Amino acid sequence: MTTITLLAAVARNGVIGDGTTMPWHLPEDLRHFKETTMGHAIVMGRRTFESIGRALPGRHTVVITRNTAWHHADVEVAHSLGEALMLAGSGEEVFVVGGGEVYREAMPMAHRLNITQVDLEPEGSVTFPAIDGAVWREISRRPGESVEGPGVEFVLYERR
Numbered sequence: 001m002t003t004i005t006l007l008a009a010v011a012r013n014g015v016i017g018d019g020t021t022m023p024w025h026l027p028e029d030l031r032h033f034k035e036t037t038m039g040h041a042i043v044m045g046r047r048t049f050e051s052i053g054r055a056l057p058g059r060h061t062v063v064i065t066r067n068t069a070w071h072h073a074d075v076e077v078a079h080s081l082g083e084a085l086m087l088a089g090s091g092e093e094v095f096v097v098g099g100g101e102v103y104r105e106a107m108p109m110a111h112r113l114n115i116t117q118v119d120l121e122p123e124g125s126v127t128f129p130a131i132d133g134a135v136w137r138e139i140s141r142r143p144g145e146s147v148e149g150p151g152v153e154f155v156l157y158e159r160r
């Protein structure tokens, strides 16, 4: 069975972005994202794809859009989350990497949450859905090592 993991960096107030970009620049989290997803399939919303601006090398990228005319040479296109997960294939783990709309839709079917907790409270209209302790069990927590920028913790949750 393929493990479906939501991978996100989330501020103390739940904010993950302002609709266009992320409200921080965290090289340590970018490294974590790269190491975690390399060689795997990633699924993302069209807005997140456009905020990144290109396909990420070494990862099979599936972009979800309702626009049947939308195409990009380096990614696969799906028109529903179910189709996206099918196109992502039957690897060991597939990562849903945002943004807010896609996390909300994918959370009920996720097996794991791989969350970078960012010690900030930025402004921003896009949030990660609440992590309900009755549904999710924390299985590991590792503090970031960078001495620059806000504190981060890498936290893994599993569905109970």
Ligand SMILES: NC(=O)c1ccc[n+]([C@@H]2O[C@H](COP(=O)([O-])OP(=O)(O)OC[C@H]3O[C@@H](n4cnc5c(N)ncnc54)[C@H](OP(=O)(O)O)[C@@H]3O)[C@@H](O)[C@H]2O)c1
Pocket: 007, 008, 009, 010, 015, 016, 017, 018, 019, 020, 021, 022, 044, 045, 046, 047, 048, 049, 051, 064, 065, 066, 067, 070, 078, 079, 080, 081, 097, 098, 099, 100, 101, 102, 103, 105, 126
């Ligand atoms: N902190 C983090 O870890 C993190 C990670 C990722 C993104 N972000 C931030 O999140 C923000 C973007 O999030 P967002 O919620 O605005 O957008 P999003 O979830 O990235 O993309 C939404 C778009 O995806 C498509 N879509 C969503 N559900 C669909 C469905 N069921 N069927 C077909 N298409 C579907 C639609 O595209 P069309 O409009 O083309 O139909 C929709 O407009 C940005 O600020 C970004 O920087 C943060």
